[in-house]
Amino acid sequence: MWSMGWPIVGETLEFLFGKPEIFVSKRMRRYSPEIFKTKILGEKTVVICGPNGHKFLFSNEQKYFTAFRPHSMQKMFRSYKAPAAAAAPPAVAQPAIDKEAKVLRSPGFLKPEALVRYLGIMDSCTQEQMKAYWEGKDEVKVYPLAKTLTLGLACRFFLGIDELDRIARSVSNFDDVTVGMHSLILNFPGTTFYKATKAADELRRELKIVIQEKKAAMASGAPMHDILSHMIVASDPTGKHMPEAEIADKIMGLLTAGYSTVATAMTFFMKYVGERPDIYAKVLAEHKEIADSKKPGQFLEWDDINKMKYSWNVLYEVMRFTPPLQGTFREALTDFTYAGYTILCCILDC
Ligand code: HEM
Structure with missing residues (x-):
């Protein structure tokens, strides 16, 4: 049985204040070495684990996934444009992202x-x-x-x-x-x-x-x-x-x-x-x-x-x-299946 933790905060406290590698390995043992779900930083989150998971993620950028910044980050960097907002309609949003990427x-x-x-x-x-x-x-x-x-x-x-x-x-x-x-x-x-x-x-x-x-x-x-x-x-x-x-x-x-x-x-x-x-x-x-x-x-x-x-x-x-940066996030651009689980895209409707 999956646990998403407490109402609202989910499992954020354990994620932020414990050791991230322990947070992940504990759940890999409890649920699956390939994938588990949790709720952190205000979002229902799927964690895709291990070398195969990394390969899957990094070979499907912009196909199944796009970058996601946690809400705390979005609020601090005010000019950030969430892909969700940018995704509808794509024809309008794309130039904004391209322009930003080009300048940088x-x-x-x-x-x-x-x-x-x-x-x-x-x-x-x-x-x-x-x-x-x-x-x-x-x-x-x-x-x-x-x-x-x-x-x-x-x-x-x-x-x-x-x-x-x-x-x-x-x-x-x-x-x-x-x-x-x-x-x-x-x-x-x-x-x-x-x-x-x-x-x-x-x-x-x-x-x-x-x-x-x-x-x-x-x-x-x-x-x-x-x-x-x-x-x-x-x-x-x-x-x-x-x-x-x-x-x-x-x-x-x-x-x-x-x-x-x-x-x-x-x-x-x-x-x-x-x-x-x-x-x-x-x-x-x-x-x-x-x-x-x-x-x-x-x-x-x-x-x-x-x-x-x-x-x-x-x-x-x-x-x-000791990775210098812990946890970067993605959001699903479309429904997809990984390790027998279907991950539903909620960019436009949640
Ligand atoms: C040991 C040094 C560094 C490590 C380990 C590191 C690690 C990372 C990681 C893991 C990401 C997220 C990538 C992803 O989500 O796919 C990232 C993104 C980023 N890093 Fe670094 N980084 C380092 C140094 C730097 C430096 C020196 C800069 C200076 C410009 C930099 C600028 C960025 C930027 C702008 C992004 C966001 C890229 C995007 O959203 O397209 N990083 N970094």
Whole structure:
């Protein structure tokens, strides 16, 4: 007999406050290793499990599934367009999604190749941080330092700003938004969701100031290579530019998506490698060989990154052990059958 948990909250509390892997494995044992249903974050949810489930999901994107953002996330990122709203009628909705995807992806900002021209700056910023906060210290707190580094790099590449004080002041707001993205929508002082919406409002205010500064700098003819200036000039087929509030929202989404995931991966890389001196020695040897081949002041290049094969494999294993992001959601675009169960699409009628 399936259990959907308590009325209204369903099994959200166990999902949010327990360990997600235990939440899933317990139900896989109780119901089926392939699929089970539950109610989390206000939605009746089907969890498709295991390698076959992953393969099924990722080979049927836009056929059976499309991305779904929990309601807490939708409320925080106000410009988000739910696929349900976008789906009827499809002919009208599709351009909105295409336009958004195009603005974010067409210049290749988010493609791995784009990293090539950022590598030198990433390397020099990381070295600066190492010198300032790591070298010579008996003890350091890795996660906060990793977050300042990744948020700093993200602000540099997405917004074209490198004022570290300004960025450091925003870290706690970004942290609150990140936690609130998967939370119960209880909007009164003291709740996670309330704190996250306040933090999102503050970030939007700060980002609107950044947008206005950027527009002024662009008007003075300064050359710009960041994603923010691209969003400011981009227009839809009717020549309309994206409103400032929407730009602020999208930039907030990109920064939130980009900084804590990388910082989490870096932090757990250090933890696990620190616990295994044999692995640490191999990673160190690989990096030392690259460092020794460099002239003073010469930064990392794409070829060097490709040579770090052992380190990449260690990082993949770290992310498998502790995934930096737990739980992304999909909604069904059509009825379909998986592992003998029929999942009904409710995009248009619930
Ligand atoms: C270790 C680092 C990272 C991990 C583990 C990670 C993981 C993920 C995962 C699991 C998703 C959801 C994908 C899905 O539902 O199919 C996602 C989406 C996304 N990530 Fe990352 N991510 C990382 C770094 C970044 C960075 C640096 C950025 C900066 C731009 C970024 C931007 C995004 C965006 C914009 C989305 C939403 C994509 C969409 O809706 O089409 N991520 N990420």
